Amino acid sequence: xxxxxxxxxxxxxxxxxxxxxxxxxxxxxxxxxxxxxxxxxxxxxxxxxxxxxxxxxxxxxxxxxxxxxxxxxxxxxxxxxxxxxxxxxxxxxxxxxxxxxxxxxxxxxxxxxxxxxxxxxxxxxxxxxxxxxxxxxxxxxxxxxxxxxxxxxxxxxxxxxxxxxxxxxxxxxxxxxxxxxxxxxxxxxxxxxxxxxxxxxxxxxxxxxxxxxxxxxxxxxxxxxxxxxxxxxxxxxxxxxxxxxxxxxxxxxxxxxxxxxxxxxxxxxxxxxxxxxxxxxxxxxxxxxxxxxxxxxxxxxxxxxxxxxxxxxxxxxxxxxxxxxxxxxxxxxxxxxxxxxxxxxxxxxxxxxxxxxxxxxxxxxxxxxxxxxxxxxxxxxxxxxxxxxxxxxxxxxxxxxxxxxxxxxxxxxxxxxxxxxxxxxx
Ligand code: BJ8
Numbered sequence: 001x002x003x004x005x006x007x008x009x010x011x012x013x014x015x016x017x018x019x020x021x022x023x024x025x026x027x028x029x030x031x032x033x034x035x036x037x038x039x040x041x042x043x044x045x046x047x048x049x050x051x052x053x054x055x056x057x058x059x060x061x062x063x064x065x066x067x068x069x070x071x072x073x074x075x076x077x078x079x080x081x082x083x084x085x086x087x088x089x090x091x092x093x094x095x096x097x098x099x100x101x102x103x104x105x106x107x108x109x110x111x112x113x114x115x116x117x118x119x120x121x122x123x124x125x126x127x128x129x130x131x132x133x134x135x136x137x138x139x140x141x142x143x144x145x146x147x148x149x150x151x152x153x154x155x156x157x158x159x160x161x162x163x164x165x166x167x168x169x170x171x172x173x174x175x176x177x178x179x180x181x182x183x184x185x186x187x188x189x190x191x192x193x194x195x196x197x198x199x200x201x202x203x204x205x206x207x208x209x210x211x212x213x214x215x216x217x218x219x220x221x222x223x224x225x226x227x228x229x230x231x232x233x234x235x236x237x238x239x240x241x242x243x244x245x246x247x248x249x250x251x252x253x254x255x256x257x258x259x260x261x262x263x264x265x266x267x268x269x270x271x272x273x274x275x276x277x278x279x280x281x282x283x284x285x286x287x288x289x290x291x292x293x294x295x296x297x298x299x300x301x302x303x304x305x306x307x308x309x310x311x312x313x314x315x316x317x318x319x320x321x322x323x324x325x326x327x328x329x330x331x332x333x334x335x336x337x338x339x340x341x342x343x344x345x346x347x348x349x350x351x352x353x354x355x356x357x358x359x360x361x362x363x364x365x366x367x368x369x370x371x372x373x374x375x376x377x378x379x380x381x382x383x384x385x386x387x388x389x390x391x392x393x394x395x396x397x398x399x400x401x402x403x404x405x406x407x408x409x410x411x412x413x414x415x416x417x418x419x420x421x422x423x424x425x426x
Contacts, residue, residue, distance in 0.1 A: 001056040008060060012134040019129045022101055023055060026290050033292050037232055037299075039272040041265070043258030044235055050242050054289070058245060059131045065091060066135070071194050074136035076121070077144055078286075078316040079167050079342060081335050084187050086248070087206035088194040093132050094244025095121060095139070098291030100405035102127035109154050115374040116405040117288065118151050125158055132245065133159070138193050140186070142167045144346045145379050163189055169346055180336045187332070203331045207323040209248045214317040216255035217243060221314060223262045224306045225364050228271020229279070230262040233305020234295050240312045241289045273304045278424045281366035283309035283357050283387060285374045286316075291405060294372055294413065301418045306364040309357050310372075315342060318356075345379035353383070354390045361396055367424045368397035370417070375404045397424055 009019060030051055034040070050058070062072050071090040075082075085092040100116065102123025109126075110119060124130035133139070141152040141164045149164075156162045166182050168175035187198055196202070220239060223230055239258070243251060265271065280303045282295065287310065295305055308314060319341055322334040343353035361369060371387055373380040384400045391398040399420045403409055 001053055003056060003060075005056045005060065008063060009055075009131060012059075012063075012131050013128055014131060014134065015128040018102075018127045019055075022099070022127075022129045025099070025101075026054075029290050029292065033296050034234060034238065037234065037272070039232075039270075040235065041231055041258055041261050043254070043261045044238075046254040046257070047235075047238055047242055050246055051238070051289075054245075055131050059135060061247070062091060062093070062132075062135045066137070071137040072135055073190070073193075074132060074139045076140070076148070077142045077167075078311045079142050079144065079339060079344075080140045080165060080186075081183060081339060082210050082248075083203065083206040083321060083335055084183065084190055084198065085206070086209050087198045087202040088190045088196040090137075090190065090194055091247075093136070094288075095130070095132055095136075096244075096286065096288035097121045097124045097130065098288035098405065099124075101129065110151060113376045114147055114151070115285075115377045117285070117374060117377075118147050120288075120405060122151065122155065125155070137161065138163055138189070140165060144344060145377070147376070167346070169348060171340070171347060176336065176340050179340055180332065183332060183336055183339075198328065200326060200328050200331060203328055204323050204325075207321045207331065207335070211320045211323065213243060213248050213252045213255075214320055216252045216259065217317045219259045220255055220262070221307060221317070221364075223259060223266060226266040226271070227279070227365060228269070228273055228275045228277065229304045229306055230265035230271050231258075232272045232299055233280070233282070233308075234292060234299055236305070237287060237292070237295055237308060237312065238289075240308065240316070241287070243316075244288075244312070273302075278303040278421045279306045279365055279367045280304065280421075281307045281309060281357070281360055281364060281369045282313070282372055283360075283369055284372040284384065285377055285380050286311040286313075287372075288312065293405075293407065293410060294370070294401065294403065294417075297410065297414050297417050298370065298421075301414065301421055303417070303421045303424075306366055307360050309353075309360050311344070314356070314360060315344070345383040350383065354387060357387055358390065358394065358396075361391075366396075368399065368420065370420070371398060371400045373400070373402050375402050 074095040082092045097120035105126040106119040106122035139162045143149040321338045325331040371384045
């Protein structure tokens with residue numbers, strides 16, 4: 001990091017000793033996983049820099065913005081519409097945590113059999129190691145899976161600025177009406193928080209900012225259809241992870257720049273792996289920073305990940321919001337229409353997700369699918385059965401993996417992934 005941020009971290013109430021330990025682990029993991037890759041595109045230097053300053057410069061930017069009176073809103077789920085947050089000039093940051101940190105403390109509040117993602121944000125909070133949580137003026141939870149929904153009841157006592165949004169579980173007309181009413185309630189909450197009234201003009205600007213970010217990420221996704229793939233799955237995942245907390249305009253620009261470079265690679269037939277390397281679609285739970293275990297295992301074993309059917313991936317960026325409406329209600333309808341299409345496994349039934357997995361296999365020329373579910377995540381663990389069935393009915397190789405944030409099963413996962421890649425190669 002370029003500066004001494006310790007006074008800022010102290011001001012945010014961080015536990016400096018625990019925070020140093022976290023940064024050390026994060027720095028080593030990043031160094032070993034990303035910077036040692038072959039053919040790392042030049043355009044990744046921006047994202048390497050963002051990662052090196054993940055708890056430094058970006059937090060300082062948030063604090064500077066707050067001192068001007070603007071607000072920071074933290075989110076845990078892609079159902080929370082960034083368009084509304086940006087329409088109030090507030091900043092949106094994704095808060096999902098991907099490290100096994102503070103789990104002992106988390107387990108004082110939560111059952112051991114809780115997914116790592118939930119335990120991780122509890123652990124980060126209880127250990128006071130996440131400057132993002134501490135820099136938020138409003139934290140938005142949502143009633144997606146049972147684990148999160150019940151955990152927020154407990155989290156509220158530790159983090160009083162938590163607001164919970166209800167998310168429907170089915171896709172009927174009543175469910176759509178519920179989502180709309182929840183988005184209108186959220187709009188009011190944001191207006192109260194920021195003192196800004198969301199006009200059609202503001203909302204349009206918010207929509208356009210998020211659409212531009214999604215378009216850039218979709219451009220990156222499409223380039224990965226090339227064989228050889230011009231970028232590793234690890235780098236592409238990192239870009240998708242950074243999307244959740246970087247400034248949207250600066251981020252979009254950086255993604256478009258790396259896409260220009262990758263287009264050159266595709267045109268020249270250059271890639272990060274030899275042509276014909278096994279191409280894998282990852283499908284399932286979202287992967288938050290620094291959860292890189294499985295992708296690193298796959299790519300170190302000679303495979304290349306060509307797409308993520310995940311919220312930190314295509315599920316989070318698919319579909320734009322129509323920005324043609326001239327009034328707030330039309331624009332709100334367009335936002336609801338876009339988000340109501342999200343095919344998270346919390347929905348029942350959820351046939352769209354199966355269609356999307358098959359569609360992604362075809363578009364990115366995947367040779368096989370690795371379904372990734374966090375242990376104790378019932379929605380994705382249960383749904384993996386149907387995904388596997390659908391894939392096998394079409395003769396597409398599939399591997400189901402259930403894991404957590406620990407490194408304990410790394411050896412066993414490596415063996416299973418290597419055997420899977422070997423089978424695909426034959
Ligand atoms: S829209 S995937 S971001 S809910 S892994 S906490 S589901 S037990 S993260 Fe998600 Fe929104 Fe859905 Fe996407 Fe629960 Fe499963 Fe844990 Fe999960």
